[in-house]
Amino acid sequence: MAAVTTTTTLRPVRRRFPFGRAAAWTVMGLIVLITMLPFYWILRTALSTNAGLSADPTNPLPVDLTTSGFERALGLQSSEEAIAQGGAGGGLDFWRYLLNSVLVSTLITGCQIFFSAMAAYAFSRLRWRGRDKVFGLFLAGMMVPTIFTLLPNFVLIKQLHLVDTLLGIALPSLFMTPFAVFFLRQFFMNIPKEVEEAALLDGAGKIKIFFRVVLPMASTPVITLAVLTYITSWNDYFWPLMVSYSDSSRVLTVALAVFRAQTPATGVDWSGLMAATLIAALPMLVLFACFARRIVSSIGFTGIK
Amino acid sequence: MTIASSSPPSRLPTGGAAEAPSRTRTRQGVAGEDRGDGRLAALFIAPALLGFLVFLLWPTLRGIYLSFTSFNLLTPAEWVGLDNYVRMVNDPIFWDSLWVTVEYVAINIGVQTVAALAMAVLLQRLTQSAMLRGIVLTPYLMSNVVAGLVWLWILDTQLGIGNEIISGLGADRIPFLADETWAIPTIALINVWRHVGYTALLLFAGLQAIPGDMYEAARVDGASEWRMFWRITMPLLRPVLAVVLIMTVIGSFQVFDTVAVTTAGGPANATNVLQYYIYGSAFGRFQFGYASAMSVALLVVLSAITVLQYRLTRAGRTDLG
Numbered sequence: 001m002a003a004v005t006t007t008t009t010l011r012p013v014r015r016r017f018p019f020g021r022a023a024a025w026t027v028m029g030l031i032v033l034i035t036m037l038p039f040y041w042i043l044r045t046a047l048s049t050n051a052g053l054s055a056d057p058t059n060p061l062p063v064d065l066t067t068s069g070f071e072r073a074l075g076l077q078s079s080e081e082a083i084a085q086g087g088a089g090g091g092l093d094f095w096r097y098l099l100n101s102v103l104v105s106t107l108i109t110g111c112q113i114f115f116s117a118m119a120a121y122a123f124s125r126l127r128w129r130g131r132d133k134v135f136g137l138f139l140a141g142m143m144v145p146t147i148f149t150l151l152p153n154f155v156l157i158k159q160l161h162l163v164d165t166l167l168g169i170a171l172p173s174l175f176m177t178p179f180a181v182f183f184l185r186q187f188f189m190n191i192p193k194e195v196e197e198a199a200l201l202d203g204a205g206k207i208k209i210f211f212r213v214v215l216p217m218a219s220t221p222v223i224t225l226a227v228l229t230y231i232t233s234w235n236d237y238f239w240p241l242m243v244s245y246s247d248s249s250r251v252l253t254v255a256l257a258v259f260r261a262q263t264p265a266t267g268v269d270w271s272g273l274m275a276a277t278l279i280a281a282l283p284m285l286v287l288f289a290c291f292a293r294r295i296v297s298s299i300g301f302t303g304i305k
Numbered sequence: 306m307t308i309a310s311s312s313p314p315s316r317l318p319t320g321g322a323a324e325a326p327s328r329t330r331t332r333q334g335v336a337g338e339d340r341g342d343g344r345l346a347a348l349f350i351a352p353a354l355l356g357f358l359v360f361l362l363w364p365t366l367r368g369i370y371l372s373f374t375s376f377n378l379l380t381p382a383e384w385v386g387l388d389n390y391v392r393m394v395n396d397p398i399f400w401d402s403l404w405v406t407v408e409y410v411a412i413n414i415g416v417q418t419v420a421a422l423a424m425a426v427l428l429q430r431l432t433q434s435a436m437l438r439g440i441v442l443t444p445y446l447m448s449n450v451v452a453g454l455v456w457l458w459i460l461d462t463q464l465g466i467g468n469e470i471i472s473g474l475g476a477d478r479i480p481f482l483a484d485e486t487w488a489i490p491t492i493a494l495i496n497v498w499r500h501v502g503y504t505a506l507l508l509f510a511g512l513q514a515i516p517g518d519m520y521e522a523a524r525v526d527g528a529s530e531w532r533m534f535w536r537i538t539m540p541l542l543r544p545v546l547a548v549v550l551i552m553t554v555i556g557s558f559q560v561f562d563t564v565a566v567t568t569a570g571g572p573a574n575a576t577n578v579l580q581y582y583i584y585g586s587a588f589g590r591f592q593f594g595y596a597s598a599m600s601v602a603l604l605v606v607l608s609a610i611t612v613l614q615y616r617l618t619r620a621g622r623t624d625l626g
Binding site for chain 1: 355440441459465559
């Protein structure tokens, strides 16, 4: 709430010392600090030993610098070794969960964006009877909260015998989201008719126009949407929790919760847990770092999800 | 803003017909357009439509149907009429969890909206730095699970740095997530940490649409930043703020992940939010029918809130231009 009161003191720069501006910058600094400190704390904890963490909880640097937390999370330690260092010895293998997360997110993103783009093309550049009615139906679909469809979808996935498979996790989001169709249609509609006609003159068919004209011209929104979809599916917890029971289909978010639930009698294995957390978070941080400028500037009205 | 684009672009039908006589090779294309692209469109729409029907429309209808049955996943669904709804109305735990959810939403949305607005204004009036915008968005890249676990550790009563600082200042340690009064506000604030940057960027995008010379003119007239905020920013941002509020409130009501990894509904049902209770009914006690009825109730509440909020904030109207 401090943030609000300080905006009141913002004053034109000229008068004496700009107290308002200084206060506003202080608040901005605090915001950055609160935003970023937890990330440092993950790293600091992951590189400490559990014994060190209890002995020196306020040390801003890693206590007894070690990588044993990561070894435990990646299943590189024997059970005895893990238990001796404050782990549960449950044999969690984050390499496997990392692979599962990559498979599920890649499958969802690839298929969902491609199929949604195809539908968006039909809704924006093709003429057919009932087009606006069907599109209206898709728009109405945006009003149904995702969470409402989870229970019935679980029943369906169970009937399809896809429970505890990666395909079962991916399937409901594989074909489209109304948002993706809506988002891409906006951009496809803005492509000038003349560009399409020029391609038609060159003898290109409508299918070729989709691949050679429309998709390349809309590459920026397509990539932005793909990155956001990847992050969303990577971070999803509720649906994989319902569908996945064993290692074979366990993704990182669910594995983290399992890790947390396996608390040994001696107390939570914070070092191992934070190492695992970092393994789950790092790929998204790297992905974001690659596309940050594009994503940050394209979050706007159409970015509402 | 979702509705405005549902009509087809006006250039599309006229363009082809007007230019047809001059270009022989376009004849085929134009003729095809007149007949429509029915077959091709069917091909292009097929996968998305399949997904829409099977994984969105069908489950929605089925969810409503299941709420009138005693479905338990093992035996076929049996129609029980309004039994589940009668039970729901008489279930104190349901009302309790609805109340807990409302409490969570009030704190979460209240704090988040004010903080996001302040951040957006700072990002707009103080600096236009893209890097700062990138930094405030970073927590949004984490899953709720990661955010929950990190703060669970920071706020740990015995070893967490948060409580170390509190006790270093001479105050008593606070069992943030293990205390009945603290747990909901704590979870609400953890989720503010994760979402506030994203919300701020949405509002920031709305602020960008306000012409800069309005502020210049106000400054020439000697208006303070505080006055400009209330007289220029707020009135012009209102439509954006309304849409953002509707989206965030709907999202907030669906809270589950953070509760599941930090408190698991405890202590003593203090954080048993509606979605967590629904999950427990379905997967803990296999009462899919009852769980579906509660989901329908949540759906009705969310729809009502959307309509109400849209009306109250006059979301469709803007003072700009």
